[in-house]
Amino acid sequence: MKVGQVLRSDEFCTGQQSARAISFHMSYEPYEALIAPARTKASILRLIFGIVITALLYMLLLRLSWQVVLQVSGPTWFEQTMQIPGPSSPSQMFILLGGFGFMTAAVSFTVWFLHHHSPLALIGDLARAKGQFLRSAGRLYGVAIGAFAIATYGETLLPNLPLIQWLVLLPITLAFLFIQVSAEELVFRGYLQSQLAALGLHRFVWIMIPSVIFGLLHYDPTVMGEAAPWIVLSTTVFGMIAADLTARSGTLGPAIALHFFWNFCSIGLLGFPDYLGGLALLSYDFSIMDGEKLISLMPYDAAFMLLAYLTVRIALRR
Structure with missing residues (x-):
């Protein structure tokens, strides 16, 4: 992704070039709505402290919840949920x-305690975010057929959940997917990206750092083998796209819509039989641990991502 930069108007920059540069720069102007609240308490030490607090508190709450689940469900079910490659039943996925x-x-x-402003500021104007989310999601729904064709071209698909069960679970699946994608967008785009931007760093920095971290957190060679670096690259590019959409829109609405659509296709519609496939209608006929096969799907994944990104960009123009 190319990052635009305003050029200075001097003897080496024609008026026409300057106008084009300024026009591109202006496309990120709405992002000020998310940067402004972060700027009041912006410092690199505060940000590092905030990341540590967020990570530790998240892990603490998660471990406490696991203890509750362990007591309620018993050790056998809990061990199956934590198995490698990953959970593959509806209850485990929820x-x-x-x-x-x-x-x-x-x-x-962290935002309330350390930065002294409302967590809702991470989202942006709620009415605008809602409108952008709905417009983006509506357009992406129209892309679903083409995306499904790209993802399944030449592949043998197997039935996973029975259609009736899948339809019954669908509202719950959508709700839980929304919980997951909105959490990640709040952390990586709403908090980390906006805090870095508030420090006055170049846009390349505040786009790339959260995106690379987001990608590296998906590195799992134990499960994905030789395909693991490619998965990191793919999720890093996804993070860059979500960062760009956030900066262009001034809210998290479009990024959440894109993330929601992406995860629905890969978790709720078509999954793997042995990895996060418990809510999918269909599944591939190969294991997530087949690294060579995963790598062969990367070009389709890239085409899907580009199509989805352009779709949201068009939706934001209206």
């Missing part, structure tokens, strides 16, 4: 996705 609610709680506490 536990996993629901745990991201603690991430939202953790970053909300």
Whole structure:
């Protein structure tokens, strides 16, 4: 992704070039709505402290919840949920996705306690965010058929959940997916990205740092083998796209919509039989641990991502 930069108007920059540069720069102007609240308490030490507080509080709440689940469900079910490659039943998936609610709680506490402003400021204007989310989601819904065709081209698909069960669970699946994707967007784009931007750093820095961290957190060679670095690259690019959409829109609405759509396709619609596939209608006929096969899907993944990004960009223009 190319990052625009305003050029100085001098003898080496024609008026036409300057106008084009300024026009591109202006596309990030709405982001000031998210940067301004962060700027009041912006410092690198405060940000580092905030990241530590958020991570520790999230892990603490998650571990406490696991103890509750262990007591209620028993050790056998709990061990199956924590197995490698990953959970593959609806109940296990709901536990996993629901745990991201603690991430939202953790970053909300950090913003309130350390930065002294409302956690809602991480989202931006709520009415605008809602409108942008709905417009983006509506357009992405229209792309779903094409995206599904890209993802399944030449692949053998297997039935996973029975259609009736999938439809019954669908409202709950959507709710829990929303919990998961909104938590990640609040942390990486709403908090970390905006805090870095509030420090006055170049946009390349505040786009790349959260995106690279987001990508590295998806590095799992135990499960994905030789495909693990490619998954990191893919999720890093996704983070850059979400960062760009956030800066262009001035809210988290479009990034949440894109993330929600992406995860619904890969978790709620088409999944893997042995990894996060408990809520999917269909599944691939190969394991997540087949690294060579995963790598062969990367071009389709990239095409899907580009199509989704352009779709949201078009939606934001209206």
